[in-house]
Amino acid sequence: MEIFKEIKPLKAFLSQKWGLVSIGLVPTMGALHAGHLSLIGASKLENQLTICSIFVNPAQFNNPKDLEKYPRTLDLDLSLLESAGCDVVFAPAVPEIYDHDSTISFDFGHLDKILEGKFRPGHFSGVALVVSKFFNIIRPSTAYFGQKDFQQFKIIEKLVNELKFDLHLKRMSIFREADGLAMSSRNMRLNGLERKKATVFYESLAAAKKLLTQGESISKVKEFVAQKCESVEGIKLDYFELASAENLKITETVTTETVLLIAGFIGEVRLIDNLLMNENE
Ligand code: PAF
Numbered sequence: 652m653e654i655f656k657e658i659k660p661l662k663a664f665l666s667q668k669w670g671l672v673s674i675g676l677v678p679t680m681g682a683l684h685a686g687h688l689s690l691i692g693a694s695k696l697e698n699q700l701t702i703c704s705i706f707v708n709p710a711q712f713n714n715p716k717d718l719e720k721y722p723r724t725l726d727l728d729l730s731l732l733e734s735a736g737c738d739v740v741f742a743p744a745v746p747e748i749y750d751h752d753s754t755i756s757f758d759f760g761h762l763d764k765i766l767e768g769k770f771r772p773g774h775f776s777g778v779a780l781v782v783s784k785f786f787n788i789i790r791p792s793t794a795y796f797g798q799k800d801f802q803q804f805k806i807i808e809k810l811v812n813e814l815k816f817d818l819h820l821k822r823m824s825i826f827r828e829a830d831g832l833a834m835s836s837r838n839m840r841l842n843g844l845e846r847k848k849a850t851v852f853y854e855s856l857a858a859a860k861k862l863l864t865q866g867e868s869i870s871k872v873k874e875f876v877a878q879k880c881e882s883v884e885g886i887k888l889d890y891f892e893l894a895s896a897e898n899l900k901i902t903e904t905v906t907t908e909t910v911l912l913i914a915g916f917i918g919e920v921r922l923i924d925n926l927l928m929n930e931n932e
Contacts, residue, residue, distance in 0.1 A: 652733050654740045658788055661741055669790055672699035676791035678782060681705040681742075682722035682836030683731050686826035690795040691735045693823055697793060703732055704785055705742040710753070711777030717921070722839045741789070748784060755780060759806050762899055766912055767802050767923065770889050775806045782807055786816050793819040797826075799833050801910060801925045805899050825924075831857065833924045840920045849917050851883045855891065856911050856926040863905045863928070869893060880915060888915040896927055 655661035668674060675694030679687050687703075694701040705728055712718035725742060732740055756776045762768070763775040786794070796804050804822050811820055826834040831853035832846075841849055855876045862872050873891060880888040893902050896910040907929040914923040926932070 652729075652737055652740060654729065654742065656741075656743055657747055658743070661739075662788065664739070665789065668700055673792040674698060674789065675701045676785065676789050676794045677701065677703045677737075678785055678794065678796070679703060679705055679728075680707045680721065680836065681728050682724050682839055683728045684826070684834045684836065684838075686797055686799070686834040688731060688735045689826055690797065690823055691732065691737050693821065694793065694795050695736055700738050701736075702739040702741060702789055702791065703737050704789070705740060706748060706781065706785075708748075708777060708781040709745060710749070710780050711774050713771045713773050716919075720840060720919075722836055724839075741785075748781065753780065757810070759809055762802070762806055762809060765802075765899065765901060766890060766892060766894070767914065770914065775803070778803055779806060779810050783810065783814065783816075786811075786818065791818050793821055795821045795823055797824075798822050798925070799825045799835065799923065801896075801912060802899060824930075827853065833922075835922060837920050837922060841917065845885065845917045845920065848883050848885060849922060851880055851886055852913050852915065852922055852924045853926075855879050856913055856924060857932065859891070859911055860926055860928060863893075863909075863911075869903060869905065876913070885918050886915060888913070889921070890914055 653664065675698035677690045677694055691701060691703060707721050707723060709718055729740060757779040759775060768775055796807060808820060828834060830850045832850050833853060859872045859876050876891040877888060880886045891913045893909050893911055894900060895902050896908050902909060905928060909928045910925055912925040
């Protein structure tokens with residue numbers, strides 16, 4: 652496995668591959684788990700070369716404490732990637748990516764004003780900035796993202812369409828622990844008790860989906876989810892919403908194309924999750 656920390660040698664390496672082999676990119680912020688490794692597996696199946704980027708991107712953190720506490724486990728990540736058969740790792744330091752004060756920002760219209768965008772102002776602009784940089788540096792044929800960050804995927808789809816990046820995007824299913832908790836690097840920050848309580852988000856989504864399928868009204872289901880989350884000490888619900896999986900507009904009607912999205916705090920750690928109405932659990 653080749654490991655690059657700088658753009659120049661990475662591009663020199665890739666210049667011998669561009670146009671000759673298909674390149675799959677799995678962008679990550681490290682602290683890798685089985686969900687990330689499934690993206691590496693998908694890329695390996697579909698491409699001749701798989702690159703994983705590991706970069707905790709300061710531009711997408713609106714809360715400095717969250718950035719400081721974000722788990723960083725580079726040595727372990729590298730050994731996991733090696734075992735998963737990843738070909739190349741790009742793990743730059745911050746100055747390599749942000750070499751001067753960047754003033755570029757993105758506006759995705761309604762897409763970045765709702766849900767996560769409302770609670771984390773500037774977050775998606777920071778995501779779009781770093782993802783654009785990586786797309787330009789690496790020039791992948793396909794980039795792989797997890798469905799857990801459903802809104803992020805919609806933003807990146809728009810970014811690719813608007814800026815005409817010449818690549819395919821793949822959204823891969825959420826990987827869950829045995830008790831339903833969506834895998835996330837942030838789960839590492841939960842203590843034992845918080846980890847047990849964190850299942851409330853997935854349980855709420857699954858119960859909400861069942862109630863909606865049985866014909867319960869959206870307002871009753873929202874009340875139910877709020878009460879379920881409130882009943883667990885240490886949980887603070889930011890939102891539970893229903894949106895169109897196509898355009899992410901908040902919806903008041905349920906169809907097979909509806910996605911249920913939830914976010915909240917457990918202690919100091921903020922988690923997100925989602926479930927599609929037409930998804931097999
Ligand atoms: O989903 C993530 O881990 C990050 O938001 C991403 C896409 C790697 C950009 O920093």
